Amino acid sequence: MYKAVGSRGSRVSRVLWMLEELGQPYEFAEVKLRSPEAYALNPSGKVPILIDGDLKITDSAAICVYLADKHADKGMGMHFAQSELEAPLWNKLRHRFLLPKEVRVDVGPAAAHDFASEVKALDRRLGDKPFALGDRFSAVDVLLGDMGGWARAGRFRIESERVNAYFDRVLSRPARARAQANASARKS
Numbered sequence: 001m002y003k004a005v006g007s008r009g010s011r012v013s014r015v016l017w018m019l020e021e022l023g024q025p026y027e028f029a030e031v032k033l034r035s036p037e038a039y040a041l042n043p044s045g046k047v048p049i050l051i052d053g054d055l056k057i058t059d060s061a062a063i064c065v066y067l068a069d070k071h072a073d074k075g076m077g078m079h080f081a082q083s084e085l086e087a088p089l090w091n092k093l094r095h096r097f098l099l100p101k102e103v104r105v106d107v108g109p110a111a112a113h114d115f116a117s118e119v120k121a122l123d124r125r126l127g128d129k130p131f132a133l134g135d136r137f138s139a140v141d142v143l144l145g146d147m148g149g150w151a152r153a154g155r156f157r158i159e160s161e162r163v164n165a166y167f168d169r170v171l172s173r174p175a176r177a178r179a180q181a182n183a184s185a186r187k188s
């Protein structure tokens with residue numbers, strides 16, 4: 001059985017969502033980022049981490065690619081193109097909560113600017129397609145959708161009807177709701 005390791009609210013959400021989409025049984029192990037448990041599994045102390053038997057994968061995009069390839073029969077395969085959408089979200093979060101206080105600066109306006117520009121790019125990329133790669137939901141949608149949820153939670157403005165409709169479409173997938181319920185249940 002797969003073991004998905006991460007902290008609640010971290011990018012482990014993508015891994016759980018992906019596993020739910022694929023209908024794979026898994027165990028969610030809650031581990032705080034940069035905790036001794038995280039360092040024991042990943043020299044950078046970061047999460048998420050996927051454990052599959054003797055194999056350990058320590059990057060959310062790599063995990064989604066691995067799972068999509070391993071369960072190719074489920075049609076989630078993708079030609080992964082790293083999105084720029086995440087960088088401003090992550091940058092803002094780091095300066096708000098993660099970096100040592102003395103090196104934090106207000107990157108809010110710059111992050112909002114960069115994010116708005118990436119939303120425009122996503123709008124153009126989506127065109128009339130319901131999903132990132134066309135008519136079929138793929139691992140790319142798990143990653144982009146997860147970033148969309150993150151952006152909404154962080155109150156980033158999404159000034160595109162098309163991108164908002166896309167995020168609504170992917171974020172309302174039953175597999176995502178199952179993944180979230182599973183992560184919440186482990187917390188309490």
Ligand SMILES: N[C@@H](CCC(=O)N[C@@H](CS)C(=O)NCC(=O)O)C(=O)O
Nearest residue numbers: 010011033046047048058059060061
């Ligand atoms: N590229 C990695 C990024 C992993 C990452 O930065 N994870 C965050 C939590 S979502 C973390 O553990 N951060 C700890 C830190 O930067 O101090 C991925 O997508 O898996």
